[in-house]
Amino acid sequence: MKFRIRKRYILLLLILLGFVFTGFQEFRHINSGVSRSIGSVRNGRLENGYLLPYKARNFDYFSPISYYLLDNAYVHSKVYYTLIQAFEELEQKTPDRVYSLMECSHRNGGRIPIHRTHMNGLSVDFMVPKVRNGQQIRLWDKLGIWHYALDFDPDGRLWIDKKTKIDFDAMSKAIITIDDASRKNGLKIRKIILKVNLKDNLYATQAGQEIRRRGIYIVKRLAEIVDRVHDDHFHIDFEEI
Numbered sequence: 001m002k003f004r005i006r007k008r009y010i011l012l013l014l015i016l017l018g019f020v021f022t023g024f025q026e027f028r029h030i031n032s033g034v035s036r037s038i039g040s041v042r043n044g045r046l047e048n049g050y051l052l053p054y055k056a057r058n059f060d061y062f063s064p065i066s067y068y069l070l071d072n073a074y075v076h077s078k079v080y081y082t083l084i085q086a087f088e089e090l091e092q093k094t095p096d097r098v099y100s101l102m103e104c105s106h107r108n109g110g111r112i113p114i115h116r117t118h119m120n121g122l123s124v125d126f127m128v129p130k131v132r133n134g135q136q137i138r139l140w141d142k143l144g145i146w147h148y149a150l151d152f153d154p155d156g157r158l159w160i161d162k163k164t165k166i167d168f169d170a171m172s173k174a175i176i177t178i179d180d181a182s183r184k185n186g187l188k189i190r191k192i193i194l195k196v197n198l199k200d201n202l203y204a205t206q207a208g209q210e211i212r213r214r215g216i217y218i219v220k221r222l223a224e225i226v227d228r229v230h231d232d233h234f235h236i237d238f239e240e241i
């Protein structure tokens with residue numbers, strides 16, 4: 001009996017040690033060198049991925065589970081520098097806005113749950129910024145992985161809180177700024193995925209018109225299931241140039 005209890009403790013200790021050893025690598029990770037994206041966003045992997053910060057001055061990562069346990073906050077080094085520079089720029093352009101990044105790629109790339117792409121460090125999900133009475137509201141940004149389940153109507157109003165709307169102005173400025181930064185880092189935006197019926201609202205903003213003028217490709221038609229889930233966030237695939 002005593003031995004059995006001890007065995008159970010040893011087993012628990014081993015599981016815990018294994019967890020400490022394999023999990024939370026993010027505390028020890030150091031970004032250095034150059035990343036390599038192999039294959040495509042749909043069938044690929046990532047070598048020497050760069051880890052995005054969990055929290056920075058005007059942006060953060062949306063979920064500790066995705067970040068520390070699933071190891072899904074890694075990107076290609078060029079994407080990393082693109083995002084760091086873009087958010088630095090956004091501190092000037094939209095000083096009263098904070099942004100959230102959602103899932104990126106696994107440390108080594110490859111398939112991650114619920115995504116068809118995100119396999120080689122060149123895909124990033126961006127949470128839609130939200131406003132209520134003209135002020136940014138971050139209440140709904142704190143849902144962690146459940147944020148993916150939020151639904152918005154075609155005008156960008158949150159179904160469960162109609163006074164909360166997508167901040168299309170901040171969102172379009174962010175896209176333009178990311179586009180600028182990507183070109184400085186040897187990348188371009190290959191495509192953006194956003195729920196199709198939200199696109200007109202995005203194009204209606206001043207920066208939205210610039211998105212159109214530049215010909216940044218926002219997917220025009222989507223399979224229903226893909227369309228339905230791209231209202232709480234938009235997805236960007238980058239490509240190396």
Ligand SMILES: [Zn+2]
Binds near residue numbers: 125
């Ligand atoms: Zn995505």
